[in-house]
Amino acid sequence: xxxxxxxxxxxxxxxxxxxxxxxxxxxxxxxxxxxxxxxxxxxxxxxxxxxxxxxxxxxxxxxxxxxxxxxxxxxxxxxxxxxxxxxxxxxxxxxxxxxxxxxxxxxxxxxxxxxx
Amino acid sequence: xxxxxxxxxxxxxxxxxxxxxxxxxxxxxxxxxxxxxxxxxxxxxxxxxxxxxxxxxxxxxxxxxxxxxxxxxxxxxxxxxxxxxxxxxxxxxxxxxxxxxxxxxxxxxx
Numbered sequence: 001x002x003x004x005x006x007x008x009x010x011x012x013x014x015x016x017x018x019x020x021x022x023x024x025x026x027x028x029x030x031x032x033x034x035x036x037x038x039x040x041x042x043x044x045x046x047x048x049x050x051x052x053x054x055x056x057x058x059x060x061x062x063x064x065x066x067x068x069x070x071x072x073x074x075x076x077x078x079x080x081x082x083x084x085x086x087x088x089x090x091x092x093x094x095x096x097x098x099x100x101x102x103x104x105x106x107x108x109x110x111x112x113x114x115x116x
Numbered sequence: 117x118x119x120x121x122x123x124x125x126x127x128x129x130x131x132x133x134x135x136x137x138x139x140x141x142x143x144x145x146x147x148x149x150x151x152x153x154x155x156x157x158x159x160x161x162x163x164x165x166x167x168x169x170x171x172x173x174x175x176x177x178x179x180x181x182x183x184x185x186x187x188x189x190x191x192x193x194x195x196x197x198x199x200x201x202x203x204x205x206x207x208x209x210x211x212x213x214x215x216x217x218x219x220x221x222x223x224x225x226x
Contacts, residue, residue, distance in 0.1 A: 006158075034214060043204060044159075044216040093158060100212040102147055102166065109158040 003027055004096050006108030013084055014116055021079045021111045023094030029074035030096035034105070035067075038091040050077045084115040122205060122217040130225050135192040137220040139205030140185075146208040148181055150190050153202045153219075162190075162203075195224045 003026040013019050023033055032051050036044040048069050050056045056069035066088075068080040077096075081088050093110040097103040123138045139148070147166045151159040165172045165181045165188070172179045178191040192199055205217040 032212070036216075041221075043218045046213060046215060049213060091156070095159075095214070100146075100208070102164065102208075104161055104164065105149070105214060106161070107151075107159040110156075112156070 004030075004094065004106045004108040006094055006111050008111060009109060010112045010114075012114045012116065015085055016083055018080055018082045019084055019113060021081075021092055021094075021113075023077045023079070023096065023108055025075045025096045025106070028096075028098050030077075031074065031098060032100060033071055033077040033094055033096045035069060035077070035079050036093045036095070038093060038110070040091075044093060047079075081113065084113070086115045089113055089115045122203075122220045124220060125218065126221045126223070128223040128225065129195055131195060131197055133195055135195050135199070135222055135224070137190045137203055137205075137222070139188045139190070139217050141188075141205075141207045141217070142186065143207075143209055145183075146210065146212070148179075148188050149206045149208065149214070150177075150179060150188075151204045151206060151216075153204065155202075159204070192222075195222075197224050197226045200224045 005024045007022045035047045038044045046059050047062045048056045048058045050069050050071040052071050052074050058064045071077040091110050091112050095105045095107045097105045121140050149164045150162040153159050163174050163179050165179050176193045181188045202219045202221050204219045206214045
Protein backbone atom coordinates (compact mmCIF):
# COMPACT_ATOMS: atom_id res chain seq x y z
CA UNK A 1 0.00 0.00 0.00
CA UNK A 2 0.93 3.64 -0.28
CA UNK A 3 3.26 5.07 2.31
CA UNK A 4 3.28 8.44 3.98
CA UNK A 5 6.37 9.34 5.93
CA UNK A 6 6.54 11.90 8.71
CA UNK A 7 9.73 13.33 10.09
CA UNK A 8 10.76 13.73 12.80
CA UNK A 9 8.83 11.13 14.77
CA UNK A 10 9.78 12.80 18.03
CA UNK A 11 11.11 16.25 18.73
CA UNK A 12 11.84 18.11 21.93
CA UNK A 13 12.44 21.82 21.79
CA UNK A 14 12.75 24.82 24.03
CA UNK A 15 9.94 27.28 24.43
CA UNK A 16 10.16 30.06 21.85
CA UNK A 17 11.82 28.05 19.13
CA UNK A 18 10.23 26.93 15.86
CA UNK A 19 9.85 23.32 14.78
CA UNK A 20 9.25 21.98 11.29
CA UNK A 21 7.51 18.68 10.65
CA UNK A 22 7.63 17.10 7.21
CA UNK A 23 5.02 14.89 5.60
CA UNK A 24 6.01 13.03 2.44
CA UNK A 25 4.04 10.74 0.18
CA UNK A 26 6.63 8.20 -0.89
CA UNK A 27 5.02 6.42 -3.81
CA UNK A 28 2.16 8.57 -5.01
CA UNK A 29 1.36 12.18 -5.78
CA UNK A 30 -0.73 13.73 -3.03
CA UNK A 31 -2.99 16.46 -4.31
CA UNK A 32 -4.35 17.04 -0.83
CA UNK A 33 -2.80 16.63 2.59
CA UNK A 34 -4.48 17.07 5.95
CA UNK A 35 -2.83 18.01 9.23
CA UNK A 36 -4.29 16.78 12.50
CA UNK A 37 -3.49 17.29 16.13
CA UNK A 38 -4.17 14.65 18.76
CA UNK A 39 -4.12 15.03 22.51
CA UNK A 40 -3.50 11.98 24.73
CA UNK A 41 -6.38 9.50 24.59
CA UNK A 42 -8.38 11.90 22.46
CA UNK A 43 -9.49 11.95 18.86
CA UNK A 44 -7.82 13.67 15.94
CA UNK A 45 -8.66 17.34 15.48
CA UNK A 46 -8.38 18.63 11.93
CA UNK A 47 -6.09 21.66 11.83
CA UNK A 48 -5.88 22.45 8.15
CA UNK A 49 -6.27 21.17 4.62
CA UNK A 50 -3.33 21.63 2.33
CA UNK A 51 -3.59 21.57 -1.47
CA UNK A 52 -0.47 21.56 -3.62
CA UNK A 53 0.41 24.99 -4.90
CA UNK A 54 -2.21 26.91 -2.94
CA UNK A 55 -2.62 28.32 0.53
CA UNK A 56 -3.77 25.98 3.26
CA UNK A 57 -7.31 26.19 4.57
CA UNK A 58 -7.33 26.37 8.35
CA UNK A 59 -10.06 25.16 10.65
CA UNK A 60 -11.77 27.58 12.98
CA UNK A 61 -9.68 28.29 16.04
CA UNK A 62 -6.37 27.27 14.48
CA UNK A 63 -3.89 30.12 14.32
CA UNK A 64 -2.42 30.26 10.83
CA UNK A 65 0.50 32.39 11.98
CA UNK A 66 1.32 29.85 14.69
CA UNK A 67 0.99 26.77 12.50
CA UNK A 68 2.51 27.49 9.09
CA UNK A 69 1.66 24.95 6.43
CA UNK A 70 3.39 24.71 3.08
CA UNK A 71 2.53 22.23 0.32
CA UNK A 72 5.18 23.11 -2.20
CA UNK A 73 5.14 19.87 -4.18
CA UNK A 74 2.89 16.90 -4.83
CA UNK A 75 4.91 14.78 -2.42
CA UNK A 76 5.74 17.13 0.44
CA UNK A 77 3.85 19.23 2.94
CA UNK A 78 5.41 20.86 5.98
CA UNK A 79 3.95 22.09 9.25
CA UNK A 80 6.01 24.65 11.15
CA UNK A 81 5.07 25.37 14.73
CA UNK A 82 6.38 28.85 15.29
CA UNK A 83 7.49 30.22 18.65
CA UNK A 84 6.44 26.99 20.30
CA UNK A 85 5.08 26.96 23.84
CA UNK A 86 4.41 24.04 26.20
CA UNK A 87 0.71 24.07 25.27
CA UNK A 88 1.71 23.25 21.69
CA UNK A 89 3.03 19.91 22.90
CA UNK A 90 0.98 17.28 21.11
CA UNK A 91 0.94 14.47 18.58
CA UNK A 92 0.72 15.84 15.05
CA UNK A 93 -0.41 13.54 12.24
CA UNK A 94 -0.59 14.16 8.53
CA UNK A 95 -2.53 12.31 5.90
CA UNK A 96 -2.34 12.37 2.14
CA UNK A 97 -4.62 11.39 -0.70
CA UNK A 98 -4.37 11.17 -4.46
CA UNK A 99 -7.90 12.42 -4.91
CA UNK A 100 -11.13 13.25 -3.16
CA UNK A 101 -13.72 12.34 -2.13
CA UNK A 102 -13.32 8.60 -2.39
CA UNK A 103 -9.58 8.31 -2.66
CA UNK A 104 -8.07 6.47 0.25
CA UNK A 105 -6.27 8.57 2.83
CA UNK A 106 -2.91 7.36 4.01
CA UNK A 107 -1.63 8.50 7.35
CA UNK A 108 1.85 9.18 8.56
CA UNK A 109 3.09 7.64 11.78
CA UNK A 110 2.79 10.97 13.56
CA UNK A 111 5.23 13.37 15.17
CA UNK A 112 5.30 13.84 18.92
CA UNK A 113 6.27 17.39 19.85
CA UNK A 114 7.34 18.21 23.39
CA UNK A 115 8.00 21.86 24.20
CA UNK A 116 9.93 22.45 27.40
CA UNK B 117 -14.86 20.64 15.55
CA UNK B 118 -15.39 16.92 15.76
CA UNK B 119 -18.16 15.58 13.62
CA UNK B 120 -18.96 12.26 15.14
CA UNK B 121 -19.60 10.69 18.44
CA UNK B 122 -18.69 7.10 19.07
CA UNK B 123 -20.26 4.66 21.39
CA UNK B 124 -19.06 3.08 23.55
CA UNK B 125 -16.02 5.09 24.55
CA UNK B 126 -14.39 1.94 25.84
CA UNK B 127 -15.13 -1.73 25.29
CA UNK B 128 -13.59 -4.77 26.97
CA UNK B 129 -14.36 -8.23 25.60
CA UNK B 130 -13.00 -11.75 25.71
CA UNK B 131 -11.04 -13.14 22.79
CA UNK B 132 -13.39 -14.83 20.36
CA UNK B 133 -16.33 -12.54 21.08
CA UNK B 134 -17.66 -9.99 18.64
CA UNK B 135 -17.10 -6.27 19.14
CA UNK B 136 -19.57 -3.67 17.93
CA UNK B 137 -18.82 0.04 17.82
CA UNK B 138 -21.25 2.73 16.78
CA UNK B 139 -20.72 6.14 15.26
CA UNK B 140 -23.14 9.03 14.78
CA UNK B 141 -22.57 12.14 12.72
CA UNK B 142 -24.35 15.40 12.02
CA UNK B 143 -24.05 16.55 8.41
CA UNK B 144 -24.34 15.10 4.94
CA UNK B 145 -21.40 12.98 3.90
CA UNK B 146 -19.60 11.70 0.83
CA UNK B 147 -18.37 8.63 2.64
CA UNK B 148 -17.62 7.27 6.07
CA UNK B 149 -14.38 5.58 6.97
CA UNK B 150 -13.15 3.50 9.88
CA UNK B 151 -9.60 3.62 11.15
CA UNK B 152 -7.58 1.81 13.75
CA UNK B 153 -4.84 3.33 15.88
CA UNK B 154 -2.44 1.51 18.13
CA UNK B 155 -1.24 3.56 21.08
CA UNK B 156 1.05 6.40 20.02
CA UNK B 157 1.06 5.35 16.39
CA UNK B 158 -0.41 6.51 13.12
CA UNK B 159 -3.74 5.43 11.75
CA UNK B 160 -4.50 2.41 9.64
CA UNK B 161 -7.37 2.60 7.19
CA UNK B 162 -9.81 -0.27 7.69
CA UNK B 163 -12.75 0.29 5.42
CA UNK B 164 -14.59 3.00 3.46
CA UNK B 165 -18.31 2.97 2.83
CA UNK B 166 -19.83 5.39 0.37
CA UNK B 167 -22.97 7.35 1.16
CA UNK B 168 -25.03 5.25 -1.26
CA UNK B 169 -23.90 1.96 0.28
CA UNK B 170 -25.54 0.29 3.24
CA UNK B 171 -23.18 -2.50 4.17
CA UNK B 172 -19.64 -3.53 3.46
CA UNK B 173 -17.46 -6.44 4.49
CA UNK B 174 -13.73 -6.87 4.71
CA UNK B 175 -12.44 -10.05 6.32
CA UNK B 176 -13.68 -10.08 9.92
CA UNK B 177 -14.99 -6.53 9.60
CA UNK B 178 -18.54 -5.56 8.78
CA UNK B 179 -19.60 -1.95 8.44
CA UNK B 180 -23.13 -0.67 8.10
CA UNK B 181 -24.28 2.82 7.20
CA UNK B 182 -27.72 4.31 7.81
CA UNK B 183 -27.79 7.77 6.28
CA UNK B 184 -31.37 8.38 7.45
CA UNK B 185 -30.20 7.98 11.05
CA UNK B 186 -26.75 9.43 10.33
CA UNK B 187 -25.10 6.47 11.96
CA UNK B 188 -22.68 3.68 11.23
CA UNK B 189 -21.50 0.60 13.02
CA UNK B 190 -18.33 -1.45 12.88
CA UNK B 191 -18.51 -5.10 13.81
CA UNK B 192 -15.35 -7.11 14.43
CA UNK B 193 -16.14 -10.81 14.54
CA UNK B 194 -14.15 -13.47 16.39
CA UNK B 195 -11.95 -10.86 18.04
CA UNK B 196 -8.30 -11.49 18.80
CA UNK B 197 -5.99 -9.96 21.38
CA UNK B 198 -4.18 -8.25 18.49
CA UNK B 199 -7.37 -6.31 17.74
CA UNK B 200 -6.77 -4.28 20.91
CA UNK B 201 -6.54 -0.66 19.72
CA UNK B 202 -8.54 2.54 19.38
CA UNK B 203 -11.05 2.62 16.55
CA UNK B 204 -12.23 5.83 14.95
CA UNK B 205 -14.93 6.59 12.47
CA UNK B 206 -14.37 9.55 10.19
CA UNK B 207 -16.75 11.24 7.79
CA UNK B 208 -15.77 12.86 4.52
CA UNK B 209 -18.08 15.84 4.41
CA UNK B 210 -19.31 17.87 1.45
CA UNK B 211 -16.21 20.08 1.54
CA UNK B 212 -14.00 16.95 1.37
CA UNK B 213 -12.68 17.29 4.88
CA UNK B 214 -12.19 14.09 6.88
CA UNK B 215 -13.54 14.68 10.35
CA UNK B 216 -12.98 12.12 13.08
CA UNK B 217 -15.25 10.80 15.77
CA UNK B 218 -14.30 10.55 19.40
CA UNK B 219 -13.11 6.95 19.16
CA UNK B 220 -13.66 3.67 20.95
CA UNK B 221 -10.88 2.04 22.94
CA UNK B 222 -11.18 -1.71 22.47
CA UNK B 223 -9.50 -4.17 24.79
CA UNK B 224 -9.59 -7.83 23.82
CA UNK B 225 -8.62 -10.02 26.75
CA UNK B 226 -6.73 -13.24 25.90
